[in-house]
Amino acid sequence: MNKKTFLFLMFIICFINLSGCNKTENYPEITITINNTKIIYYKLPNKWNGNIYDKLSAYQHVFTENPTMENLVEVNTNDIITIDFMENNPDKIKIEYEFITVSYFNDNDNISSEVETFEIMYEINDNKYSFIIDKFDENNYNNWDSKYYELFTPMNSYMINSDKLCYIAGRVYKITASWGENECEYIFLIKNKEDIDKDDIIPADMSPNVNVMLKRPDNWQKIIENPVISENDMLRIIDGSTATIPITAELFRQFYDYTDAKLNEEYIGYTHSTTHYAYINLIERRYGRSDPKYLIFVTPPSTGEVYFAEYLGVELDITPIAKDGFVFITHKENPIESLTVEQIQAIYTGEITNWKELGGEDIEIQAYQREPNSGSQTVMEEMVMQGKQLIKPIDTQVIGGMGWLVDAIAEYKNGKASIGYTYYYYINNLYKNENIKVLKIDGIAPDNENLINETYPFTANYFAVMRGDEPVDSPARKLRDFLITEQGQQLIEMAGYCRIFN
16 A cells, blocks of 8 residues: 555545544534523534434423423513524524413423414624513413413312412523524523513412412411301301301311311312302302302392392391401502592592502503402492492403402503402402502501401401391301301401401
């Protein structure tokens, strides 16, 4: 073998080796940062050196890597994400993202949902790519209503009673970069603090409008030894408002030694069909698929409910058993802390339409109302407005169900513009949301002292209501009579409510 032949063979061998190196899967590394924090990413080749790869989609891949979406980098709207290809910039690049959520009911059951993908506009500076985190805007979605409910409402909520239930919204970003015929995807996951969070959705529980499990307070103690009615009678006769579910729960704890787990397993919350239906069930003595109801724990009847009872010749026996504050709520970032009774009335008659008229920001007020005949709407019309005509609600602002009203205020894109109403006990104990604050009225907070002495302007009562023809020795009457005894009022307090008398 002469020298030229040897050198030629060596050249061929080196060329083959170099070609082999090019066929290795050494896809370019990149750096993704936000606020000087590096973000972990995943590399997924589409095609490389003639090979075409079959792979999971971006959102399927992140669920495989992080099925519970834990330890995500949290960002804010308008934060800037920077992508550095380290002097190996691609010929083409496309950046897009999609909203995703995870719901898990047990350790082995992970469910993911996906909505449409959005392409992102980016800038190039100093050979680095950058883009701004945008704000969630429901108006960007096609057919958003159906997708919202598919994505964020609980699945099979009637089957769920686990403390492990969780809904977490996140964003998966996908960078598709190509160098000639080679193409690779880089995927990362972040959490925008302003996106819909698990505290903003309606999680499944014993009631669709309750987002905390019914748990006894830390200072709970057994105070009743002998129940005044049987467990079967209790299950058979009770109905009520969503806001009074804990009274029924406490009766089951005190009378029949129910644990919190058993309360959830037995779906005690479903014995309350909401205020209006509870009244109808009592007046008509019917209850859907179950037995007629004989005692309901509710807010005052509406004019329509009173008329309906009179029409059927039914007298209602109405007894106050607990106090609560009817409160007005807004987003925590709204600078207003207190409103007068007159200002509330002016907002809901349309005389005041902008928060700047009340010392706030120059934002048009979004005044939410409730559906007719709901407990809150009845109190609003009779106690707060006192005969003044409410403005006609905008269709999208009439929110059905107490929890839905709260969510609308928390999630509304101009949250500081929103105002709504509910009950103090409900918002503090049954549907907690850190993005909501309760407004004082005439500078007075709805605490127990102000409720008992009724210095809080909108002090309201919860009532035990039965029909006037209820027999003297019936389980319903025995239970009602017990609740207005000293021991019954202690039970009311143990359930977390304000007693009706000292």
